[in-house]
Amino acid sequence: MVPFDLLVAACIAYVILLFAVAFVAERRARSGRGGWLRSPWVYTLSLSVYCTAWTFYGAVGFAARSGLEFATIYMGPTLIMVGWWWILRKLVRIGRAQRVTSIADLISSRYGKSNLLGVIVTLLAVVGTAPYIALQLQSVTLSFGVFAAASPQGWALPEQGVTAIWVAAGLALFTILFGTRNLDANERHHGVVIAIALEAVVKLVALLAVGAFVVWGVAGGVGDVLARIESSPIADWPLQPGRWIGLTFLSAAALLTLPRMFQVLVVENADERHLATAGWAFPLYLLAMSLFVVPIAVVGLERMPPGANPDLFVLTLPLSEGAGGLAMLAFLGGFSSATSMVIVAAIALATMVSNHIVTPLWLSLRAGGARAAGDVRGLVLTARRLSIGVVLALGYFYYRMSGGSAALAAIGLIAFVGLAQILPAMLGGIFWRGATRVGAGAGLLTGFALWLYTLFLPSFGGSGLISAAVLAEGPFGWGWLRPQALFGIEGIDPLMHALIWSLALNTAAFLLGSLLSFPAPLERMQGAAFVHVFDQDRGTRGWSRGGAEPEDLLVMAQGILGAAEAQRFFQAAAVEQGKAGFLPDTTPDFIDRLERRLAGAVGSATAHAMIAQFAEGAAVSVQDLMAVASEAQQIKEYSAQLEAKSEELARTARQLREVNDKLTDLSVQKDAFLSQISHELRTPMTSIRAFSEILMEPDLPEPMRAKYAEIIHEEAIRLTRLLDDLLDLSVLENRKAQLTVQVANLHDLIERAISSASSTRPDRDFTFHRDLPAEHMAVYTDTDRLVQVFINLVSNARKYCDADHPELTIRVRRAGAGVEVDFIDNGSGIANKSQSIIFEKFSRLTDTSRAGGAGLGLAICREIMANLGGTIEYLPGQGGAAFRVSLPVRRGVGRAA
């Protein structure tokens, strides 16, 4: 037997150890030597606040009453933890990005930093957690009672309320000492976390020790225990599928929504990578905690007298078997479970109450608002300390009110259902951008109200806040509104009834409200920031422009963060802006960061409201957003226009360059043409002038005079012809030639050309090869012009063919809608390099046989053919000079083809 005073001494020693550990950890963290404090194992162990006294004592009672059903409470968290990559990682990332201080802050921040939502969640959390704290106090009190009753010295059972008060006061002291050192909730509470980790080890060791003692000490090993299980009353536990699924779901939801779990999972998380360890290690911890629950329950039911409270088997079984030391360990384990839960829950709730209720209230009650805020830091810390006291007091009063009689498990599950109401708003908030403040508020209020009505109030029994009559017949006798049989659906387990109705209607209200309402700009930005938290680039900025004086901001920040901390923050920002030694500019980016920093201390809603006081009108409005959007749109359009214009300019410049090149070419050509023409004109003019000077000699013999006059006449004719040609060419080039179109036989035209050309070098004997039948073909064109071309070609051949026996072949062929006439002589032809210039003006290949040509003949031919709608081209490789004249049979047809 353990003497009661020894127990009390051990208990006090344990508490002192906790204080010392917390103190040392805090010291080491402060001096920067606390690397191991941030290890993933400490994080994993701190998650064990999930296992409260309800687990430590209550699980065995749960198993004794409902068999394996107790395990559902631990399987839900296991499922969430092993899938950590999905939800938890996102929550942790959001928590860090937004400096979330509590679950109420998460909801408030997500839905446009709405303090109203923060208040709702805070109230829900306080109402849901107070019974849970009462449960812990009750368990500690009960366990003290067990030892007191068993004490041989006849210690009178101390009045239970007194024990509870002492425990509550001690916990309040510890929590205030180590839980409110820093204002910034994102700075870890190292002392608290390490104390909780230690307690996690103690409770695990204690439970495993009791389990091992039961299995191998009392029973005869694993096989024996399994056999005992089969023969115990537990073997016939009724598995209700509804409860099995429902409880698993409920516990999974609880892991995410319980304020204390959110505190250790998200707020106290130092590094996202710790999740990778906790993802499997915490389920393993839960497994170890559950391993011996059924054996202890079975053996307890066998060994203990009927009527013994199965909730206390963990304690009473070792005691009755005479293992006093083990019982003491078990007591400390239970004590650890209870205290760690209360400490973390109190910190979480106090943060919520001070940030979402006390500070906003105080700020709005003060005349100057946030501008004259003064020492907000002191206010918030005081509020937090008071809130811890209030929360513990609430737990104590609930404990006194409920009389400490209800089965432990029932209270735990009731709290679970209450806090699960946050789940739709939470998951909707981090996965669905369309979730809105109105929807979240409607869902939370609906769920809260239904939970109160269907589960929380009825849990006090008929004598509580709901009368027995209402429970049995519904309010005002409306049977369909009976709290435990809504809409007349009876016979469901009350817990499942409340869970299904409250969560279903909660979710429905949340979805419907979100679908039907229109979110404010800030809300939409926060929604995007939450849902797309992994897209780092997407910067959301709540402040479109500065407008605040840095001095004002500094004064306010000092009031919240403390002078040194605030100055450090401002200096760092100034250095970053390249203004070391001065106050930073209040850029939107800086204000945004400052707001987040403050949000870490007083919550996002309060921080936003405080900043808004300074950055007057700077909070984004729809108009601002639209202005920015339309501005951006305009700039975008403008730049697109610029781009189009510059492309067009480039195009025009290119065209201009081309035209310029052409003009330069033309200018060169014109110069060449002018010099050519001057030259051509000058030659006859020179001879005319020379011979006319000779004619002026008085004593010139008559035959000489006649000869010279003849020469002058010939030169004048040549000059006239040249000028005629030039005029002709000019007319043709401008396409202004008058065409007299008529029908003619091609044969006649060729005949005319040959006879006309025969005057050219009549001394030469020319042989013509012709295909007479083919030549008989009607053409519809300007016959005179065409003949001119033919004459030119024939006389060219006569002039330039250098063969001894010159021959000219004329071939006529039909080609599609046109006619091709080839003129091929048997001379040496035209050299390759010259072929390209023979159609240019004044191009002459030789000076040898200048029979009056000025080099315009072929140029005129080309222009004539162009005017007639045909072409003339040189045919290389025909054995001599060869030209092909193509023309449409009907003028116009060929061009169209």
Place this chain on the structure above:
Amino acid sequence: MTLPEAGTGRRRGDRRPPLFLARRSYRRRRMMDACRMLPALGAVLWMIPILWQPAETAAGDTAPGIVYLFAVWLLLVGLAAALSRGLAGALEDGEDEGG
């Protein structure tokens, strides 16, 4: 030929993830998927006892039930540990593909 690693090969501003990943990155993606599926697997295995109806069968099946449930539990822990090893590396490299 080396294919670009996700995260390193991805240019900033180019929001589209690459179509083909190096083998290691590909494995990691599938591990992320597996980690998301693990709760579903656990839930299905956990719901199987519903089919037993322990109270209605004559033969005792609570003891095997306990063994089964804890085996499932241990399996989940083991799988989660294996996956977490791989995914911790992904976290280390800052490699994530959104939600």
